[in-house]
Amino acid sequence: MTDDDLLARLLDGDHRALARAITTIENRAPGHRDLVSGLYDHTGNAEVIGITGSPGAGKSTLVDKVAKTYRDRGLTVGIIGIDPSSPFTGGAVLGDRIRMASNIGDMDVFFRSMSARGSLGGVSIATADAVKALDAFGKDRIIVETVGAGQNEVDIIKTADTVTVLLQPGSGDDVQMLKAGILEIADVFVVNKADLDGANRTVQELSEMIGLRGSAGDESTARHAGHHAGEEAVALQRTDADAEDESGWTPPIIETVATRGEGVEEFVDALADHRAHLESTGEIEAKRRARYAEEIRTLLREDTADLLAEEIDARGGIDDLAAAVAAGETDPYEIADDLLDPIAEYARRGRDTDA
Amino acid sequence: MTDDDLLARLLDGDHRALARAITTIENRAPGHRDLVSGLYDHTGNAEVIGITGSPGAGKSTLVDKVAKTYRDRGLTVGIIGIDPSSPFTGGAVLGDRIRMASNIGDMDVFFRSMSARGSLGGVSIATADAVKALDAFGKDRIIVETVGAGQNEVDIIKTADTVTVLLQPGSGDDVQMLKAGILEIADVFVVNKADLDGANRTVQELSEMIGLRGSAGDESTARHAGHHAGEEAVALQRTDADAEDESGWTPPIIETVATRGEGVEEFVDALADHRAHLESTGEIEAKRRARYAEEIRTLLREDTADLLAEEIDARGGIDDLAAAVAAGETDPYEIADDLLDPIAEYARRGRDTDA
Numbered sequence: 001m002t003d004d005d006l007l008a009r010l011l012d013g014d015h016r017a018l019a020r021a022i023t024t025i026e027n028r029a030p031g032h033r034d035l036v037s038g039l040y041d042h043t044g045n046a047e048v049i050g051i052t053g054s055p056g057a058g059k060s061t062l063v064d065k066v067a068k069t070y071r072d073r074g075l076t077v078g079i080i081g082i083d084p085s086s087p088f089t090g091g092a093v094l095g096d097r098i099r100m101a102s103n104i105g106d107m108d109v110f111f112r113s114m115s116a117r118g119s120l121g122g123v124s125i126a127t128a129d130a131v132k133a134l135d136a137f138g139k140d141r142i143i144v145e146t147v148g149a150g151q152n153e154v155d156i157i158k159t160a161d162t163v164t165v166l167l168q169p170g171s172g173d174d175v176q177m178l179k180a181g182i183l184e185i186a187d188v189f190v191v192n193k194a195d196l197d198g199a200n201r202t203v204q205e206l207s208e209m210i211g212l213r214g215s216a217g218d219e220s221t222a223r224h225a226g227h228h229a230g231e232e233a234v235a236l237q238r239t240d241a242d243a244e245d246e247s248g249w250t251p252p253i254i255e256t257v258a259t260r261g262e263g264v265e266e267f268v269d270a271l272a273d274h275r276a277h278l279e280s281t282g283e284i285e286a287k288r289r290a291r292y293a294e295e296i297r298t299l300l301r302e303d304t305a306d307l308l309a310e311e312i313d314a315r316g317g318i319d320d321l322a323a324a325v326a327a328g329e330t331d332p333y334e335i336a337d338d339l340l341d342p343i344a345e346y347a348r349r350g351r352d353t354d355a
Numbered sequence: 356m357t358d359d360d361l362l363a364r365l366l367d368g369d370h371r372a373l374a375r376a377i378t379t380i381e382n383r384a385p386g387h388r389d390l391v392s393g394l395y396d397h398t399g400n401a402e403v404i405g406i407t408g409s410p411g412a413g414k415s416t417l418v419d420k421v422a423k424t425y426r427d428r429g430l431t432v433g434i435i436g437i438d439p440s441s442p443f444t445g446g447a448v449l450g451d452r453i454r455m456a457s458n459i460g461d462m463d464v465f466f467r468s469m470s471a472r473g474s475l476g477g478v479s480i481a482t483a484d485a486v487k488a489l490d491a492f493g494k495d496r497i498i499v500e501t502v503g504a505g506q507n508e509v510d511i512i513k514t515a516d517t518v519t520v521l522l523q524p525g526s527g528d529d530v531q532m533l534k535a536g537i538l539e540i541a542d543v544f545v546v547n548k549a550d551l552d553g554a555n556r557t558v559q560e561l562s563e564m565i566g567l568r569g570s571a572g573d574e575s576t577a578r579h580a581g582h583h584a585g586e587e588a589v590a591l592q593r594t595d596a597d598a599e600d601e602s603g604w605t606p607p608i609i610e611t612v613a614t615r616g617e618g619v620e621e622f623v624d625a626l627a628d629h630r631a632h633l634e635s636t637g638e639i640e641a642k643r644r645a646r647y648a649e650e651i652r653t654l655l656r657e658d659t660a661d662l663l664a665e666e667i668d669a670r671g672g673i674d675d676l677a678a679a680v681a682a683g684e685t686d687p688y689e690i691a692d693d694l695l696d697p698i699a700e701y702a703r704r705g706r707d708t709d710a
Binding site: 293 | 388389392396640643648652654656658660662663669678681688691692694697699701702703
C-alpha cells in the first residue's frame with residue numbers, strides 16, 4: 001500500500017488504514033510527514049477531549065462509559081490512550097482496554113494505545129498527529145487519555161479542546177498532580193468513586209483550590225448525579241468570578257461512580273457545555289490557533305534536533321566532544337559556536353536576500 | 356567593568372564579581388558566553404552536591420547545617436537555591452535564606468538564589484554555568500538545592516556529582532517525587548524530621564522502594580545518628596545487590612533532625628563516602644563526560660531555539676503561521692520543511708566539503 005493509498009483508504013473509512021496510519025505516525029516512519037500533511041485538509045470536525053488522572057482513579061472505566069454514552073447518542077468515537085512511561089504506573093491499563101473493546105464490539109469506538117516513551121516533544125507531536133488521523137477519518141469525538149502528572153502529560157493533554165482532570169477521594173497523588181500544572185489547564189473536574197468516604201472532602205478541597213470558596217449551594221447552579229442510595233451528589237457549577245478563566249468559564253466539578261455508570265451522563269453534558277462555551281465565545285478558534293502554533297514550534301524543535309544530531313556525528317559524535325571538553329581542549333560554548341555560527345550566518349544571508 | 360575584568364576579578368576571589376558573573380549567566384546577558392568559556396579552564400576542583408525534596412521537608416535548614424559543618428572543617432561553600440516557579444511552593448525559602456546568611460556572617464558561604472522560571476533547558480544550563488562560576492572561583496563544595504519534582508528539577512539536579520533526596524515522614528508528595536524519576540538519580544537519601552511519628556515507616560518504605568528488602572539489621576552495615584532521647588536511628592547501608600547501581604553504590608538512608616543538627620555529620624560523611632566511591636571507581640570521570648555531553652546538547656538546543664525564533668519572525672511570526680494553518684493554507688510539516696530544508700541542505704553541503 002503506497003502512502004497515497006493509505007491516506008485515501010483512511011479518508012474512505014477503512015479502520016485498518018487508520019490503524020496503520022497511526023502506527024506510521026507513532027514510529028515517525030518514512031512517509032509520515034506527507035501523510036499528516038494530507039490529513040490536515042480534512043480535520044476540524046471532531047471534538048477533542050483530554051482526560052488525565054492518577055493511576056487507579058478509574059480513568060479507563062470512565063472513558064469506556066463515556067464512549068458508550070456517545071455511541072448511544074449516535075456518535076462515533078476514537079480513543080488514544082497514552083501508555084505511561086514509568087514502570088511504577090503501568091499494568092492494568094491495557095488489560096482493561098482489551099476487555100472494553102470486546103464488550104463494545106463495534107469499530108466505531110476505535111481504541112489505540114500509544115507509548116509515552118520518547119523525549120522532547122516527540123510524544124506530544126505524535127499524539128497530535130494521531131488525533132488528526134482520527135479527525136480526518138471522521139470520528140465525531142476523540143478522547144485522549146493520559147496518566148498525570150508530568151510535563152509530557154501536560155503537553156499531550158493540551159492537544160484537547162476540553163481538558164478533564166479525574167480525581168479520586170483522598171489521594172495525595174492528586175494534589176501533586178494539581179501542583180504540577182494540571183489545575184490551570186482543567187476545564188472540567190471529575191471526582192470519581194464518589195461513593196467512597198472522603199468524596200465530599202475531596203470536592204470541597206478541590207472547590208477551594210480552584211477558587212470556589214463559600215458554602216455549597218449558595219450562589220451556585222447545581223447539577224445532580226444521584227450516586228448512592230438516599231443521597232444526591234452535587235456537581236457544582238458556581239458563578240464566583242474568582243474561579244472563572246479569562247474566557248468566563250468556571251470549571252464544574254462532576255461526581256461519578258464510573259463502575260456503575262453514575263454521573264456519566266452529567267459528565268458528558270458538562271463536556272458539551274464547555275464545547276458550547278468555546279464556540280459561543282470564539283475561544284475555539286483561539287485555542288485552535290494556539291495549538292497550531294505549538295505544533296509548529298514542536299515540529300521545528302524535533303526536526304532541528306535531527307539536524308543537530310547529524311552535525312554532532314559529523315564532528316565525531318557527542319562522546320568525543322564531551323571528552324574534548326573534559327580534556328580542557330574546548331568548552332560547550334565554543335562547540336556550539338563552531339557548529340551553529342555558519343548555519344546562522346547562512347540563514348541570515350537568506351533572510352537578507354528575501355528582504 | 357569589562358567582561359575580561361569580571362572574569363579576572365572572579366578568579367582573583369572577588370565575591371562581588373562572582374555575584375555579578377552569576378547575574379550575567381542567569382540573564383543570559385551579553386558576554387555570558389565568553390565569560391563561561393573563560394571559566395571552564397579553571398573548573399574541576401569543587402565537589403558538587405545536589406539536594407532536592409518537597410517544600411517543607413526542611414531542605415534549607417539542612418543545607419545551612421551542612422554548610423556550617425563544611426566551614427567547621429575549613430572548606431568554602433557555594434550554594435545555589437533554585438526558586439520554585441510554581442506559586443504553590445514559594446514562600447518560606449527565601450526568608451529562611453536571608454536569616455541563614457546573617458547567622459553565618461561569612462562570605463565563604465556564598466548563597467545565591469536563581470529563578471526556576473524559564474523553559475526548555477534554560478534553567479538547567481544557567482544553573483550548570485553558575486556552578487562553573489563557583490567552581491572557578493575556588494569554592495570547595497557547591498550545593499545546588501531544588502524543590503522536587505518535575506523534569507526541570509531532575510535536569511537541574513543532574514548537574515551535581517552526588518544527588519541527595521530529602522524526605523519527611525508521612526508525605527504523599529515524596530512518593531510522587533520518587534515516581535517522577537528522582538528515585539533513579541538519588542545517591543543518598545535523607546529522612547529529615549526523624550523524630551516525628553512515622554519516620555521509621557518512611558525509612559522502611561524507602562528501603563523497599565530502593566530494593567533494600569529484608570529485615571533491618573541483617574546483612575547490613577548500619578550508621579547511627581542518635582536522634583532522640585533513648586533511641587538511636589539506624590541509617591542503613593545495606594549490601595543487597597538489588598539496591599546497587601551499576602557502579603556498585605548502594606544509596607544509604609540517613610536520618611536527620613536538621614533543626615537540631617542531628618545526623619548532619621553523618622550526612623556529610625555519606626556525601627564524602629559517595630565522592631570517594633566515584634573517584635575510586637573512575638565513575639567521576641564518566642559522570643563529568645556525561646554532564647559535558649548534556650551541556651553541549653542543551654546549549655545547542657537553546658542556541659537553535661534562538662535561531663528558529665529569528666526564522667519564524669522573518670516569516671511573519673508564529674501567530675501568522677498558525678493562522679495560515681487554521682485557514683487551511685498550509686500545515687506545520689510544510690512550514691517546517693520550508694523553513695529547515697534550505698538550512699539542512701546547506702549544513703549537509705558543508706559536511707560533504709569537509710569530508
